[in-house]
Amino acid sequence: MTGEPEIVVASNEDEATAVAAGRIASALAESVAEHGRANWATSGGSAPVGIYRRLVAEPLRSMVPWDGVHIWWGDDRYVPRDHPLSNVKPLDDILLAIGLTEEGQAGRTWAGVPLPVENLHPFPTGEAIGGACGPEWCAATLAHELRTAGLPTTDGWPVFDVILLGIGPDGHLLSVFPGSVAFESRDLALAIPAPTHVQPHVQRVTLNPAVIPVATRAIVVVTGAAKAEVVGRIFGGDRDPKRWPGQLARRQGATWILDPAAAAGLPR
Numbered sequence: 001m002t003g004e005p006e007i008v009v010a011s012n013e014d015e016a017t018a019v020a021a022g023r024i025a026s027a028l029a030e031s032v033a034e035h036g037r038a039n040w041a042t043s044g045g046s047a048p049v050g051i052y053r054r055l056v057a058e059p060l061r062s063m064v065p066w067d068g069v070h071i072w073w074g075d076d077r078y079v080p081r082d083h084p085l086s087n088v089k090p091l092d093d094i095l096l097a098i099g100l101t102e103e104g105q106a107g108r109t110w111a112g113v114p115l116p117v118e119n120l121h122p123f124p125t126g127e128a129i130g131g132a133c134g135p136e137w138c139a140a141t142l143a144h145e146l147r148t149a150g151l152p153t154t155d156g157w158p159v160f161d162v163i164l165l166g167i168g169p170d171g172h173l174l175s176v177f178p179g180s181v182a183f184e185s186r187d188l189a190l191a192i193p194a195p196t197h198v199q200p201h202v203q204r205v206t207l208n209p210a211v212i213p214v215a216t217r218a219i220v221v222v223t224g225a226a227k228a229e230v231v232g233r234i235f236g237g238d239r240d241p242k243r244w245p246g247q248l249a250r251r252q253g254a255t256w257i258l259d260p261a262a263a264a265g266l267p268r
Contacts (some may be wrong), residue, residue: 072121
């Protein structure tokens with residue numbers, strides 16, 4: 001999609017999280033009502049933590065028909081699912097509330113949303129690591145699952161109903177860094193070497209950035225003064241997504257939700 005995104009400047013970081021959670025809940029409910037299913041590609045980083053906390057609480061918890069929601073991940077670190085660096089762990093801990101039940105057994109507690117576990121589609125990092133299969137196998141396995149999941153496609157790329165994104169200090173999104181080989185690939189998912197210029201310095205697996213322009217809704221959450229400069233460059237006059245991957249989400253149908261600190265770099 002061409003054009004420019006909607007930009008929402010919240011009063012603070014907490015409000016930015018609340019706005020994002022509300023937009024996601026509405027998008028999921030609308031998609032299930034229209035199609036019987038919603039496909040959400042979520043992200044890692046700090047933004048999803050607050051969003052999950054909003055979604056697990058009322059009124060958003062009851063707004064979403066969770067049995068029709070399928071959750072995918074835009075990228076992940078090549079670590080086990082329960083590792084502190086995993087992008088899946090925050091969802092397990094908060095949205096599903098996996099922990100000790102009242103009987104003291106490991107499992108899902110009453111506090112989590114009623115999302116069927118079979119509706120979760122993470123990169124199979126734990127299986128890949130346990131079987132010494134490698135991140136390439138991990139990416140290919142997820143790509144096959146996504147290709148056969150029945151999502152609509154545009155130009156051969158699966159269309160997510162909503163994709164949640166954050167922006168790195170270098171302008172990256174997903175695990176697609178400036179100059180990434182992912183820009184030249186037709187693979188739906190790829191293994192990415194450990195970056196040396198941003199932390200954490202671990203191998204990644206990521207969806208192809210081509211899924212961002214075709215997603216029905218893209219929600220980008222950026223907060224903090226440390227991101228102001230890169231937000232300014234993404235919305236500047238130079239268009240070069242290979243240099244500023246975040247520009248892939250500078251499109252019609254996207255909503256950028258910023259706090260005042262992150263918005264300070266926006267061109268006037």
